[in-house]
Amino acid sequence: MSVIRSAGLRGFRATVAELGGDAEELVAACGLPVAALDTDDLLVPDQAVGAVLELAAHRLDCPDLGLRMAHRQDLDMLGPLALAIRNATSLRAVLECTSRYLFVHARSLSLTMEPDPYGDRGVIALRYGVTAPGLPTPVQGTDLGLAFVHRTIARLTGDRYGLRSVELPYRPPAPIRAYEEFFGAPVRIERPAALLRAPSSLANRPLSGGDENLHRLAMAFLAEQSGDAAAAIAPRVRTTLQKLLGTTAPEIDAVARLLTVHPRTLQRRLAAEGTGFAAILDEVRRDEARRYLTTTDMPMSQVASLIGLSEQSVFTRCCQRWWGATPTAVRRGKAG
Incomplete structure (x- = not known):
């Protein structure tokens, strides 16, 4: 069984309450402990987390639930990975440490930097998704993950970072305009993978405020966490x-x-x-x-x-x- 830290449910209680629902009833229906709503450190089945997001979106008639939750999540939910990210001196270092250690937060998730699928050498693709073969793509969970990555990059770089397009591997239940308003970029649906396409120069952009010693320290602890x-x-x-x-x-x-x-x-x-x-x-x-x-x-x-x-x-x-x-x-x- 693949697990994720309960930090992945940050913002669920508040978002569901805003929509008039009962978060505790929803998590219980999916076999999750109620405590997962209010603490970051429980290890819970990632499929159950994906299921409760889908259930809430359906029952509350909120097809953009994942996007809404993303507004309530921040880097702190990633634990020691957040420390490594905040103290990285370039966005490339952020992407490398996230690619290497995202599993500390969620065993079945990955974020990788790849060549542009359309062959544009001035563009890189940030691919987000479930690594376990045979599992269906969770719509709300993928929306939430892509939205979180997008908002994190924007915060680290301090501006609109030149996002070229968002690629979704499904036809989303929410109107496309909701996605394009959120991301500020064109959204393409039913593509092979969930991607954020950005300028290739983004990876080399320096970040201010980082402490290289703390970054190395956090990376060392992340390595130990794999034990x-x-x-x-x-x-x-x-x-x-x-x-x-x-x-x-x-x-x-x-x-x-x-x-x-x-x-x-x-x-x-x-x-x-x-x-x-x-x-x-x-x-x-x-x-x-x-x-x-x-x-x-x-x-x-x-x-x-x-x-x-x-x-x-x-x-x-x-x-x-x-x-x-x-x-x-x-x-x-x-x-x-």
């Missing part, structure tokens, strides 16, 4: 904190986002393993502090900053608690 999600989480928290120290605030929300879990879920899993976030952070700071003190001659203020402490005086108090000695004594080897 066993059921494994003990405390070692992963420790590794995450070691990499975060000195780059960004080592807060539980940031760590949870990188590990694609809710902060409360992270706290519960750590408690089940007999530890807690604060305890792990303290241990990582202690170990990193000893390493810096005994292997470098960095100023104490710099060591404090590198382990995420705002003041040298706080660092001194921590050293007294950890080893019963000052940082200088630890550096001279006069502490246990």
Whole structure:
């Protein structure tokens, strides 16, 4: 069974309520837990998500439901992939990391950059769709996915990015003009695949505000996410904190986002393993502090900053608690 994070249902409750429907009744009818409406981190069957979108569109007589939901979704729903995207320095890097790691969000979805199907060398095609063979194309789910990709690119580039056309592999139930108003481009129906066609120069467009170090860090965590999600989480928290120290605030929300879990879920899993976030952070700071003190001659203020402490005086108090000695004594080897 292929699954998707329940973040894919962001905006469903509000959109259905706006249309006069009952979101909880609809998800229950498709075998989804009601909790999936209000949390991002449940893993639910992607076919059930597609089914509830189709059911809602039918019962509420809203053929453009997917487009409407897209207005209520943002990058944050992608967890650590969002961090990698936001800190990419070019749109090509955004597309590459999304193509590589979209499966972390949804196992059966893909986004790939391909040559233009019409042979125009000045155009690239962004192909979105279900990778599992034999599955029908979900109309509302595909509408939602293409709309989300379109709005994300527009936000990252800060303008209308030159979309040439939208290709749909079906005859949509909503009027074509609704799609063309949403995308601001011609829409072609009953094509071989779901595509956004854009200028090939778009891939090389630089993006402002990105942090290359955070992008690499997020990519490293995405690579780790491809492993066993059921494994003990405390070692992963420790590794995450070691990499975060000195780059960004080592807060539980940031760590949870990188590990694609809710902060409360992270706290519960750590408690089940007999530890807690604060305890792990303290241990990582202690170990990193000893390493810096005994292997470098960095100023104490710099060591404090590198382990995420705002003041040298706080660092001194921590050293007294950890080893019963000052940082200088630890550096001279006069502490246990």
